[in-house]
Amino acid sequence: MSAPKTAPKKVVLAYSGGLDTSIILKWLEIEYGCEVITFTADLGQGEELEPARAKAELLGVKPENIYIEDLREEFVRDFVFPMFRANAQYEGLYLLGTSIARPLISKRLVEIAASTGADAVAHGATGKGNDQVRFELAAYALNPEIKVIAPWREWDLQSRTKLIEFAELHQIPIAKDKRGEAPFSVDANLLHTSSEGKVLEDPAIDAPDYVYQRTVHPEDAPNTPEFIEITFEKGDATAIDGVEMSPATILTKLNELGGKHGCGRLDLVEGRFVGMKSRGIYETPGGTLLLEAHRGIESITMDRGAMHLKDELMPKYAELIYNGFWFSPEREMLQAAIDLSQEHVTGTVRLKLYKGVARTVGRWSDHSLYSESHVTFEEDAGAYDQKDAAGFIQLQALRLKLIAMRDRRVKSLK
Known part of the structure; x- marks a missing residue:
């Protein structure tokens, strides 16, 4: 030709x-x-x-x-x-391993x-x-x-x-x-494995265990939990159990730990950008540990208002990556806001790994906003005056009271 x-x-x-x-x-x-x-x-x-x-x-x-x-x-x-x-x-579950x-x-x-x-x-x-x-x-x-x-x-x-x-x-x-x-197709990188097609096309049928390549079945994972500590600096993981490592080395180590304990399996039916729905089996052991730990350190170092706004922005940000808009002005704008939010996200998180679950069980930071003196049920040495809450509640309730009074008045006119 x-x-x-x-x-x-x-x-x-x-x-x-x-x-x-x-x-x-x-x-x-x-x-x-x-x-x-x-x-x-x-x-x-x-x-x-x-x-x-x-x-x-x-x-x-x-x-x-x-x-x-x-x-x-x-x-x-x-x-x-x-x-x-x-x-x-993406869609509240997928850690975007192929997309990124x-x-x-x-x-x-x-x-x-x-x-x-x-x-x-x-x-x-x-x-x-x-x-x-x-x-x-x-x-x-x-x-x-x-x-x-x-x-x-x-x-x-x-x-x-x-x-x-x-x-x-x-x-x-x-x-x-x-x-x-081929029984199914596989895409893999350091963040995850993705398996689709053939034996996985019917979403009503449980995926055969041989599809999973990076994680042991949670039921076959060790019967003894393992505790690890991940240290962050400005939102990025920098060390595991006190040992500083490069980014790729950290993710490799977290994959090993998460896979050993059966963490990071996902069976998902997702909405593709091109319009159809597809079923995929994803394994993201290291990413699952990283996400849990990152949220753990954010919980004590980020202000509530910034955290809640960031959580509102996240679905849009994830959708942009999923749909292929990494090199777009809107993704870069969101990234700038996200990166600014991470200025004080520095500290260490302890995770418990057991039978497919990674759970935060401890977190500490020199940048912490957590004040034990303010939340204690014991004597707080005057750190917080509980009487202040009365006026706060009355101000918050004012509009609710006005609505209730209006509704009562309108009802009486019928």
């Missing part, structure tokens, strides 16, 4: 080394007659990435056109931690395109999901002139059979387990 006049000359492909993106690599070369650069990001998915390099070379990509980068620290420091300052949860990874991948795709003179980027997201939106909104926000190629919206390889036939025709290696129908 001759390449159209608008065909890109060089494309940066988000490449996992798996069957689908390997097919996309070859399809781009055939369909557009273009040079392909592959970019593989290590976001802590737990897989060896060097095979992706070998696979790309096998498919004819020049060694200098193969980019494999360890982005774990940047991912946690610049994307996960800012999001957790907001306690962000996409803007970083797109950022690097666009940066590599600029440094190599590529005029397009490509991704392997399907036309049914949210990821296509996230990849492309981020890319256009960073480079409005960039061309984005989404093969799943263009080609006619709409079945597993056709994909296998294309792979065999072009001598693309196929893993044995890919010749049959």
Whole structure:
């Protein structure tokens, strides 16, 4: 097929080394007659990435056109931690593990395109999901002139059979387990694993236990609870049990602890941005511990008014991330407010991990607003005059009294 006049000359492909993106690599070369650069990001998915390099070379990509980068620290420091300052949860439950990874991948795709003179980027997201939106909104926000190629919206390889036939025709290696129908699809990074499709498509049926990869079943977790302490500075975790660690190291350690105790499992039916509902199984062990601890330290260091306003902003903030608007002015505006709220969110939280539950059991801070002398049921040495509450209540009750008097008067006129 001759390449159209608008065909890109060089494309940066988000490449996992798996069957689908390997097919996309070859399809781009055939369909557009273009040079392909592959970019593989290590976001802590737990897989060896060097095979992706070998696979790309096998498919004819020049060694200098193969980019494999360890982005774990940047991912946690610049994307996960800012999001957790907001306690962000989409639809009240989902910790946005897939959503928050996409803007970083797109950022690097666009940066590599600029440094190599590529005029397009490509991704392997399907036309049914949210990821296509996230990849492309981020890319256009960073480079409005960039061309984005989404093969799943263009080609006619709409079945597993056709994909296998294309792979065999072009001598693309196929893993044995890919010749049959996969039981479900998985996306993973340092924050979470996400499993969807096939055996999970009926939301009325309990997910089989083999779907879970990072957490033991809570019933099989240790019978003895474990206590850990997480230290925060301005809203970001900095140490576990007094040992200072880098952001990615902290999340890795929390994943290990949470997974051991069966924490962070979620079976969710969510409303996708594209309109349909989907069922997913998420595992976010470290993130679940981080969220619980962060709320614990906020409870003693943040003013009530600021906390309540922040909680009101959170659903909008989470929705922006879910829908792909990380690089938008409204997300940045909310981030500025959230970051300002974290100025005094510094201190330590003790968590109890037991049978799938992470619970705050202690918290302390030099920035604490908690005053034992004001709340004690014992003698408070004059810290609080209980008589003051009478006038406070009367002022608060004034409008309620006026409403009740008005209603009584109107009723008497009938």
